[in-house]
Amino acid sequence: MRTRTTKATQTDVPNKGANRSPIAAALMLVLIVPIVASGQSASGSSPQGRNWAEIPTLPDWSGVWELTFTPRTASGNPPELTPKAAAQSKAFLDGRARGENLQSDLANCVPPGLIGIMAQPYPIEFLFTPGKVTIAIETHSQMRRIFTDGRSHPEDPDLSWHGDSIGRWEGDTLVVDTIGLDPAAPLDDLTGPPGIRLSDKAHAVERIRMLDDALLRITTTIDDPETFLEPWTIVRSYQRHRDWDIREYICQQNNRDAADSEGRPGIRLD
Amino acid sequence: MTTTKTSCLALVATILVGASAAAHHSPVMFEFAQDKQKRIEGVIKEFQWTNPHTWIVLVVENEAGVTEEWGFEGMSPNYLGRHGWTKRTLEPGAKIAMGYAPLKDGRKGGFTMNVRLPDGTVLQELPPLGDPLPQDDR
Numbered sequence: 559m560r561t562r563t564t565k566a567t568q569t570d571v572p573n574k575g576a577n578r579s580p581i582a583a584a585l586m587l588v589l590i591v592p593i594v595a596s597g598q599s600a601s602g603s604s605p606q607g608r609n610w611a612e613i614p615t616l617p618d619w620s621g622v623w624e625l626t627f628t629p630r631t632a633s634g635n636p637p638e639l640t641p642k643a644a645a646q647s648k649a650f651l652d653g654r655a656r657g658e659n660l661q662s663d664l665a666n667c668v669p670p671g672l673i674g675i676m677a678q679p680y681p682i683e684f685l686f687t688p689g690k691v692t693i694a695i696e697t698h699s700q701m702r703r704i705f706t707d708g709r710s711h712p713e714d715p716d717l718s719w720h721g722d723s724i725g726r727w728e729g730d731t732l733v734v735d736t737i738g739l740d741p742a743a744p745l746d747d748l749t750g751p752p753g754i755r756l757s758d759k760a761h762a763v764e765r766i767r768m769l770d771d772a773l774l775r776i777t778t779t780i781d782d783p784e785t786f787l788e789p790w791t792i793v794r795s796y797q798r799h800r801d802w803d804i805r806e807y808i809c810q811q812n813n814r815d816a817a818d819s820e821g822r823p824g825i826r827l828d
Numbered sequence: 829m830t831t832t833k834t835s836c837l838a839l840v841a842t843i844l845v846g847a848s849a850a851a852h853h854s855p856v857m858f859e860f861a862q863d864k865q866k867r868i869e870g871v872i873k874e875f876q877w878t879n880p881h882t883w884i885v886l887v888v889e890n891e892a893g894v895t896e897e898w899g900f901e902g903m904s905p906n907y908l909g910r911h912g913w914t915k916r917t918l919e920p921g922a923k924i925a926m927g928y929a930p931l932k933d934g935r936k937g938g939f940t941m942n943v944r945l946p947d948g949t950v951l952q953e954l955p956p957l958g959d960p961l962p963q964d965d966r
Contacts, residue, residue, distance in 0.1 A: 559877050627963060627964035628963050644919070661853055661856070662854075662941045664852055665852065667880070680904075696906060717923070775964075775966075777853075786865075802910060807904070809879060811878045812878035812881070812883065813852075815852065817853075823854065823859075827899040827935060828938070
């Protein structure tokens, strides 16, 4: 594993240079530091990966990452709901008692929104290009784009499944800030109360970092005044697979499990 | 497969397929309880190597000696492909034995738990026993 100090300094160059001769190391400093420094002015002390020369200074998140551990809430409890969201959840569970809501929209191949899509049983992959971190998500063949070029959120973003995401590096941690989530997107998170949907006021902050060479941690805090009385924090950990590739996943290819409009399950045998 | 293993597998199946509900659907159509799981023998007619689930069409001879077609859902090619299966694992004409979680509605089908190939090899569809998603307490 390549380790880096969390606070970039003039010694904050890739460790692969550490075994070279002092002269070579000094040369590397001379060559690399101005490049790194050029990306520091706009966003504090950490390289932000805004040009090709900076990309190798970012953490090595290569390979793909599988959610191998049970997601949990940071508090150990589900979030406290507003009266409106609590009523929504109760109505959902009442329906389930009648045999409805046993399937979600996912059974009809509707992908989950931002919260659920990061907790699927198939892996994800991080791609670094200048000014952007792209997350390739195997489940439902989804793609998230996180802009790290220093832009702000649009004032009035179009609502979407993954929302509008901007990111910044704080040392080895990528901090992703997302707004503009479409309430129509299934929430689909195993740690949350069933049957709730986020509102268009929801604001998510994800802190993504490697705990060690094989484990990636994403801590997601969601603030939504229409849904939660206090921010809800989910902790998810992913195991690295260096020898896996992301595969295609087209849910409509052979979906035999479509549910009806009330979420009653079905299965087609022919 | 021993009873103990069957029991463990049923537990794992419930947990794993439950977790997989996040990807596609809840396992509510199938009876995963250990004492409800069944075993069947037949000849492969078709192995559909597709998302979101694989599908086996199995030709089975019933007690009256009449052949009938059964349908079995299985884990996805994305999952199975990372655990030793390929699209050619079940060739048409192969005579197999299968452990499965039956459909609750009584129709001829279920969810494949494991398969014994003609050469005696037993392939699991679900993860190694005792290894559902562990906790990361760090």
